Every structure is written in C-alpha cells, then in structure tokens.
Amino acid sequence: MNKRFRFVHFLFILFLSISFLSGCSFRDIDNRAFVLAIAVDDSGDTKKPYKVTIKVVIPSGNIKQEGVKYAFFSEKGVSISEALALIRATIDKDIDFSHTKIIIVSKSLLDRNLGNVTDFFHRRRDIQLVSWIGIAEKRAKDILKMEPKSQSSVTTPLFNFFSRTAVQSPYITPMYLFDFRRQQIETGIDPVLPIIKIDKKEKRCVIHRALVIGDGKYVELTPQQTMIYNILRGNIERFNAEIKEKNGKFKYGVFIDSTSIYYKINRENSKQPIINYKIRHQGILEESSKYTESNLLKEYGKETSKIAKKMILELLTYFQKQNVDPLGFGLRYKATNLHTGDTYKEWESLYPQAKFTLDINVNIISTGKME
Incomplete structure (x- = not known):
C-alpha cells in the first residue's frame, strides 16, 4: 500500500510539473x-x-x-x-x-x-x-x-x-x-x-x-593591387599572370597552380626592422605570342620572378606610405616580441622605417600540352 501511495504521489507531481511547461513556439x-x-x-x-x-x-x-x-x-x-x-x-x-x-x-x-x-x-x-x-x-x-x-x-x-x-x-x-x-x-x-x-x-x-x-x-x-594582396594574404593559390614587352604588347602568360609564401620580421637593427619575404610559385606556360620551346622556360621563369618582385615591392611600400597594415605585420610583431607591455605602440614607430626584402622564384615546369 505504501508503494502504491508513493507511485500515485509521483504521478501527481509529474502531471503538475507538465502543466507549467510552455507550449511549442514552432512556426510553420x-x-x-x-x-x-x-x-x-x-x-x-x-x-x-x-x-x-x-x-x-x-x-x-x-x-x-x-x-x-x-x-x-x-x-x-x-x-x-x-x-x-x-x-x-x-x-x-x-x-x-x-x-x-x-x-x-x-x-x-x-x-x-x-x-x-x-x-x-x-x-x-x-x-x-x-x-x-x-x-x-x-x-x-x-x-x-x-x-x-x-x-x-x-x-x-x-x-x-x-x-x-x-x-x-x-x-x-x-x-x-x-x-x-x-x-x-x-x-x-x-x-x-x-x-x-x-x-x-x-x-x-x-x-x-x-x-x-x-x-x-x-x-x-x-584590380592589380587587389590580386597581389590576395596572393600575399594567402587567399588564393592559383592565378594567371601576364608578361608584356617593353612596348606594352603581350608576350606570354603563366598559370600558377602552386604557391608558397613565408615572411619573417628581422629585428637585428633596432631602428629599422627588415621584413624578409620568401615566395615560391610553380606553374605552366599558358599562352605565348610566339612558338616557345621548353629550353626557354628557365629564362621565362627568371623574367617572371623579376617582374613579380617589382610589383609586390611596390604594393608593400604603398601600404607603408599610406600607413595601413592589411597583411598583419603588426599582429605578427606583437606575437613574436613579448619583451614589452605595449609592443603595438613600438611597432607603430617602427613600421614607417621598415625595409622589405624579397626572395622570389617562379618555376615554370612545362609548356602545357604543346611540345
């Protein structure tokens, strides 16, 4: 009898608790x-x-x-x-x-x-x-x-x-x-x-x-600055690059399908930090204004590296002159220099004097399907 009473008491409390629950607010x-x-x-x-x-x-x-x-x-x-x-x-x-x-x-x-x-x-x-x-x-x-x-x-x-x-x-x-x-x-x-x-x-x-x-x-x-920013930021790995003659005419085009980018902030000179970039691109010759044999690929790779270095350096110095940091150099500096309590304020004074060095190599591995 005592067990039966406890069971009835449990059911009473259960139903009483359910009565206080709100209804479902689901909308069709x-x-x-x-x-x-x-x-x-x-x-x-x-x-x-x-x-x-x-x-x-x-x-x-x-x-x-x-x-x-x-x-x-x-x-x-x-x-x-x-x-x-x-x-x-x-x-x-x-x-x-x-x-x-x-x-x-x-x-x-x-x-x-x-x-x-x-x-x-x-x-x-x-x-x-x-x-x-x-x-x-x-x-x-x-x-x-x-x-x-x-x-x-x-x-x-x-x-x-x-x-x-x-x-x-x-x-x-x-x-x-x-x-x-x-x-x-x-x-x-x-x-x-x-x-x-x-x-x-x-x-x-x-x-x-x-x-x-x-x-x-x-x-x-x-548009060109936007593309270079995306490359440096790591937003893209595959892209096209056009190389032109001195007179502005199209010479050849390269399709990059593999990209590796690394940089380090060197503080050996306390007054002028050096931002060292190491960039490696690999791709194929996608288009050319004239017949191109495979023995010219190394020469084309050097030429593409030289042009890419110039364009990237121009963008980095442009950001520096405008005093903007979309690539996060200041963030990297804060994360790798813990000697002071206000590393960002220190970086603000160093950034305008920073120097950029670029080690770029574009490796063109083939002429595509054409032999």
Whole structure:
C-alpha cells in the first residue's frame, strides 16, 4: 500500500510539473519569410539616416511550383534595428535571419564609422557570423535587386562570388562578418572588404577591387593591387599572370597552380626592422605570342620572378606610405616580441622605417600540352 501511495504521489507531481511547461513556439515554414541578404544605405534624412533593405525568399507550400519567389522591403530608421522593426510591421510573416548570408553596406556610410554601422549584425544572435560583408560602390539596395543573366533561381549570385565553391577569382576578397569584427578591433591588422559594382549595361555584378579600412582612413585598391594582396594574404593559390614587352604588347602568360609564401620580421637593427619575404610559385606556360620551346622556360621563369618582385615591392611600400597594415605585420610583431607591455605602440614607430626584402622564384615546369 505504501508503494502504491508513493507511485500515485509521483504521478501527481509529474502531471503538475507538465502543466507549467510552455507550449511549442514552432512556426510553420509557410509563415516564415527567410532573409537572404541585407543592404544598408544612406537615407538622405538627417532624422532617420539609415535605409535598410532586405531580400526575402518566400517559400511555397506547393512542391510542384518551380523557382523561388523573392520580395524586397525597405524602411528608414534612426538605427538599423528600428528600420528592421518597421519592416516587420509590413510583412504578414515572421522574419527569419537564420539564412542571411550577405550584408552590403553603401560606400557613402563609411564616414560614419563602419564599426557602428555593423554593430547590430554582430550582436544579433539569429544572424550568423559566417555571413559575408561587402561594400557597395553606390547604392547597396541596387545590388540586392540586381538579377544577372546567369543567376540561379534558388540562390543569390553573391553567394557564388564569395563562397569560392563556384567562382575562384584572384580579384575577389571575401570577408566573413566574424573575421571583419576580429580584425576591426584587433591592433596590428586592417580589414579589407570587397567593393561591389553594378554594370547595368551588361546586367552583372563586378567585383575586382577592394577597400582597406585603416584607422580613420580608407585606401581603395586597384584590380592589380587587389590580386597581389590576395596572393600575399594567402587567399588564393592559383592565378594567371601576364608578361608584356617593353612596348606594352603581350608576350606570354603563366598559370600558377602552386604557391608558397613565408615572411619573417628581422629585428637585428633596432631602428629599422627588415621584413624578409620568401615566395615560391610553380606553374605552366599558358599562352605565348610566339612558338616557345621548353629550353626557354628557365629564362621565362627568371623574367617572371623579376617582374613579380617589382610589383609586390611596390604594393608593400604603398601600404607603408599610406600607413595601413592589411597583411598583419603588426599582429605578427606583437606575437613574436613579448619583451614589452605595449609592443603595438613600438611597432607603430617602427613600421614607417621598415625595409622589405624579397626572395622570389617562379618555376615554370612545362609548356602545357604543346611540345
């Protein structure tokens, strides 16, 4: 009898506990609006300076329906959070940010401190930190609405540009949201974001330049500088290089399929640190303006090494003159010099006097299929 009483008592407590549990807050997929991308522009209104646009994919319950339906919603606000709150009031579905992969900020907002603009995205727990972030040359909203001829019906074209699963270009500098935040608050490295441009005539997005975000300054890179930066940063290993004659005519092209880059900061001279680069490239002769035999490959390799050394040295000194550090020399210096409590301040005084030495070797191993 005592055991029976205890069992009944246990069931009573169990049912009483269940009654206090809240119900499931699950929302059916038909009641959700999945946000694929977010654009932030200057509204032109001093009272509500931000204009936020979201690209929403609205799934259909009909499995036979082909394609995906997109919708765009825009609102102005004092802050990004207020603009999104106003957008929520215009959609009859729950906004879901779990699939947001692209965040685009207009170049016109750079004078407001990009860290303040992106602060909302770093704090939101439902926006994934693996989202990519980029800079729109003009209006970010136009990039969201851009539909290239090659666009797939189940994705947005910028996914393919940044993920490197489809497009592998040496001119594209993808940047994750979490990595941008890390580099932004860390001393010793300046983040680099891709610049996205629209070619309305050809109906396509063009991404072949980048922007270095320094301390209170912004340095825009040319396509060639962007490619060299990506090589030095280790963002790419395979790329094409063109060699020209003195008169500017094309001579030959090299395809590099293997890259090894290493550098060390030498402090033997306490007043002038030396940054020693060791770079090794290996590839094939991809194209030539004249018939080329294999015995010329060594000569071509030396010529390519000489030109590459000149171009890389020019970019390194350009960064130095602009007082920006997108390659993270200051970060390396802090990590390898622990003799003082403020190594970064020490590096700030040393960086303008730093000297670069480059040991570059381009090994062209074959003429391709042509013998």
